Amino acid sequence: MAITLKQLAELSGVSIRTVSRVLKNQAHVQEEKRKQILSLAKRHHYVPNMAARNLRLNRSRFVGILCSDAPYEIFRQKLQDLEARLESRGYYPVIACCDGSGKQLNKIFSDWSGLVDIVVVSLFDVEISDELPELLEQHSMMPIYVDQEKHFPGHHLSIDRATGIRDAISVLIRTGKKRILRCGCLQSRETGLQQAFSETPEQMRPELLRLEKTGTFENGKLLGDQIMQSGADAVFFDTDKMALGFLNYTAQHGIRIPEQIAVIGFDDDISGQIIYPSLSTVAHPTEELNKAILSIIEEKPAQAIKKEFSTKFIRRESC
């Protein structure tokens, strides 16, 4: 099918080396031969076989991405952005949905061996096996950890949740909310909240209520009654999913947002933008993060990179 260097060499009556030189613009080759080879190559649609090149050079343009199977919108959004960026630089993502078990990781890496040498670890809500670094080492793959709790050796790009959350809560405080409810139980959401409170002069500090439930859509919806009875005038949810569940409840019960209660979520799910009232939320630093991934891939720094990116508050109609 596809023509090879060797065939091209035979066709043009020169050595494979010369063909290679012409095609790669290395050194000088007689203009005449050059042209002939070039036209021959074009006519036969010569394309280097990347499998062979990769084998020879022991590197590839494929970037493995380990992601969770769970349908978190924000995840897919990030992924899509990354895909586009990779491709624009001539890299391609190879996706594996992963549960984090050593067994599965081993299978994946084996299937990728020699074809993928950089792995972006972007797992969420799964328990990652401690064998991961060892497995990566064995398969000689370089990991880039994105927003991972476990501190495996390698590049780490993390997300500072506090900044965006602090700004969000500050807005609530500044707009005179007196009873703020925090709904959820993720430790990572706590710092920003505390910051906003401690920045506020004591006499102006609102009351802080808590409802510690996991941040699912269902929970947001089910807790509706309880939230409204709490007397809170503003509520911050751990996740947009949960906030959206609550907004579903309020829509159903004719509760006016933000007049009766202001709502802020976390994640910037697409759904938050399409509903009415649109959901104020804290957005992930997707762009910056993905840019950083790309720069690591392209520059392959010897030192392990550790960077943190800030989340950002996005004010919409719900507060």
Next chain:
Amino acid sequence: MAITLKQLAELSGVSIRTVSRVLKNQAHVQEEKRKQILSLAKRHHYVPNMAARNLRLNRSRFVGILCSDAPYEIFRQKLQDLEARLESRGYYPVIACCDGSGKQLNKIFSDWSGLVDIVVVSLFDVEISDELPELLEQHSMMPIYVDQEKHFPGHHLSIDRATGIRDAISVLIRTGKKRILRCGCLQSRETGLQQAFSETPEQMRPELLRLEKTGTFENGKLLGDQIMQSGADAVFFDTDKMALGFLNYTAQHGIRIPEQIAVIGFDDDISGQIIYPSLSTVAHPTEELNKAILSIIEEKPAQAIKKEFSTKFIRRESC
């Protein structure tokens, strides 16, 4: 880094062929040697280099996926389902976001040459260059076209929009709607609508209104006034996006759904499930379609497969 067959052969003092035989369980090898080789392989974490294997066998386990960059939720949903299915069978998706131009396609296929031999074409909203079949041929890649308008040679899996739409409209008619508005201008949405109407005895047939605008969220929102003034008691939108735009409008204006007007969309975007009232819609046959893709990949049928899958009406709160 990674140990090779050759090294394993040297370590165990046999030929490379014998090692290979043991590792692949081909024919019999002296039990003693067998065990030694096996333990050696395990100790050194031997993993075959897929790049080399692919080169030799001229095939691969990577499946290229051409998808649109546009952030259509339904697209990503389908993609995610496909990813999981592929992986469960030991295949991996390699993603390229594509604008359909010959130039870009050529670049992508060149980058993939020898590494990808099956390409799932799942493009939407882009003009695909007519060079595609030729380019695929040149790179010896087998296409699987998913829901594509252009009839290039190869396997085609298409989506029958009519079935789900007919059922949707039938429900509207059965529930006594008298003025049904169709909002959108996609030709593909017309057949099912016509079917539902012509199946209905003439004296019971509702009135059919039309508003021919493209199915964007913005349009759904902007057309709110016009839709309400049309006097329609039910509206079918070309896309969930547009329906969601309209529901945003109705939420903002305190219009009761479905009492004042029943709403049905098309696509089954996630957002339609989380809002109140949840959006009745017509869903794509994602599972069946992706199963079919997998069976083509695994069975590599000689004959071009042409299959059509039906959409399905999902009734929720909005009608």
Next chain:
DNA sequence: CTGAAAGCGCTAACAC
């Protein structure tokens, strides 16, 4: 039962 060897398509060091 086991091994030698060819070759997938490409790169690049090393001659001439």
Next chain:
DNA sequence: GTGTTAGCGCTTTCAG
């Protein structure tokens, strides 16, 4: 300027 050649790591035919 141009050609020869030795691999990258694997599979598999063909001889022993």
